[in-house]
Amino acid sequence: MKTTDTSQSLRLDKQLIAQSFRASAATYEENATVQRQISRQLVTCVQNLKSLHSARILEIGCCTGILTELLVGQLTINTLYLNDIVEEFCTTTRERVASRVVHVESLPGDIEKCVLPEGLDMIISSATFQWMADLPALLARMHQALRADGYLVFSIFGPGTMGEIRELTGRGLSYHTKEDLSRMLREQFRIISLTSETRQVFFPTVKEVLRHIRQTGVGGLDRTQWLPGKFKEFSRQYRSRFATDSGFPVSYASTFVVAEKI
Template structure:
């Protein structure tokens, strides 16, 4: 996995991501509902929160305004994402400036979440639509336990094997998505899994070119290095339409969100 390329493409898409990433926004909103329902604790208990892979801050905003923590540490692989979250507090300045009017200290830290050490004593370690980019999720689960309080919560969403299967089947490129049962097994080695579920969402697009534009504007093209020549684009469009067209003439793109909420095992 070329994380340099991944970071570069997400950085380029930071101005269009929020507009295009409709499924990711819905996933973030659902994730918060699930955290409130299945974390086994009152939301006021989440005083210290770390979000890895914060991106442009869609989920960050939900965390801030729903849970109102004392501290919210935002992390992303792309240093450029700091400019997207610098005005996240309702008042009081940038993430480096300290408390907002609501009392939350919001900070940003760039870097690879698979390598960084996050603060110990964290109440909630969470992320939306990020873990699929990790090289070694199993090692991250093992490491993340030490950042959390003994009863701390790990809550994240990722994507499963059906995610964007249309693109993989036509180009041969895509991420190696883990299925729900494998993710659940890896998490359960270190945490008590309180909730695990998946869903499939199909988005309609006018044509295959619109699908590619959508992917570019959300930045999720980090594994594709080949150039799109006119001949390749024409062949791709014809195959995509033949295999994935709906009766109304539109084509589909599949998303496969997975939701996990787990509690740190007693030390």
């Protein structure tokens, strides 16, 4: 087993990402406890913003609609655009909230290739932007899509996310730091807040750790084949390095950004 000294950043394969999340559709909500907590925190951020009633909002990476449902429960939204790389998620999420929004429109596909709506009051996204191949380019396009003084609100997983797995396998995403994000944003946005925190989820066995990753789709780029011998050694090292009285941890490091267009 390799360690982070020789770790590799996984190459972004959007088709593989979509396949992974599509495969987790039936199990995502039950297992995405961290993602639900992050969504609640984002909605708390939104509640403090001005001029967001009867708003035009784009959500990027709506998935099964956890954030969407929380958002429509707090805001009066006139037009809501729902994006996800998995088209079925846009459809099911639209149906989930349609009765509480005047107009809901699906915008399926890779957001880096989609034509964005114009004159948006807010763009919001939870735990999605780590999957972007060129985040600065997307930020520039989102800046253009927002109205004057429009808001960009998002969370993004950062360095340390699933660090236990990366330490043992030497493989993981290349995550943006807070400093990276600040540099990307500051020429086009006024940063209202930029904070980071780490959460851990604990599981009773190492096998449950891998099941969690599979059932939430977050391991969407890792093609590792867990043959019995390989899993046995991985499990041994996980127990040796990371076991706690609470179980076996999986870490999620999140950065939360609230910014206003300038």
